[in-house]
């Protein structure tokens with residue numbers, strides 16, 4: 090466990106970041122193959138369920154698919170696998186355990202605060218936000234820094250709409266996001282005592298305003314399950330998964346680059362910008378390829394996770 094780590098105290102053990110490249114043993118492999126077998130059968134069922142999705146519940150589950158983000162070449166990952174393979178360290182560092190530990194996690198009511206350097210800060214219940222910003226469905230690739238990936242239909246709305254509502258001041262240059270810290274309901278927090286809780290993340294303001302950056306309230310046509318960051322998370326598809334912060338309670342406009350949990354822990358391994366880039370290896374493993382969570386297929390990783398045509402210009406490229 091992390092709290093047994095010797096100097097530097099915060100240094101992650103390989104167990105903590107659980108890169109499959111390191112922990113991939115034969116038993117696990119066989120188990121995963123069994124998992125994948127079930128998964129393949131589930132794909133068709135998942136597709137049917139999606140087709141049935143028509144009426145949007147107030148909880149942000151399902152909406153109309155945005156045709157711009159519905160690439161027919163992308164095969165959706167099996168929801169049975171995706172929903173039960175999670176990184177959410179507030180509950181557990183073991184991906185298969187997270188979904189079993191969320192029962193006590195209370196998500197209603199859920200207040201969100203949007204403030205900092207803006208003209209019209211607001212506090213609202215997540216249901217009010219969903220009512221104000223009607224969600225749409227988008228199929229996105231999702232790439233974890235640990236080199237696993239998935240392709241999922243998220244439900245949400247562009248963060249830009251929410252930011253426009255609060256009217257950022259000209260001094261605002263970054264956006265900071267904070268996850269709820271409910272220690273009595275999140276058993277993982279106490280086990281990682283050295284971590285700088287609550288989980289925080291950040292984006293440059295232009296990244297936050299980009300149309301791809303999605304405030305997400307649903308997946309596979311249903312409200313987000315707790316293990317995936319209910320009732321509201323961020324999804325930033327061209328960056329490594331740790332930027333896609335879950336169960337957000339606060340969004341702040343700030344003047345300088347905010348400290349984030351992962352960058353504070355290991356800046357050389359989890360830097361602030363963290364754009365997906367197959368040419369830049371992680372210090373402990375290659376980022377050239379990725380493993381699809383459901384099938385186990387290894388596929389090449391794409392620059393900006395395949396979103397270069399939309400975002401390269403943010404970085405003076407493309």
Ligand SMILES: Nc1nc2c(c(=O)[nH]1)N[C@H]1C(S)=C(S)[C@@H](COP(=O)(O)O)O[C@H]1N2
Nearest residue numbers: 175176177178233268288317330331333335
């Ligand atoms: N609050 C919080 N957000 C988080 C994390 C976390 O541990 N806590 N893990 C991140 C990482 S590393 C990844 S890959 C994704 C995983 O999202 P998923 O479990 O919904 O697939 O959530 C990100 N958001």
Ligand SMILES: [Mo]
Nearest residue numbers: 233234330331
């Ligand atoms: Mo991740």
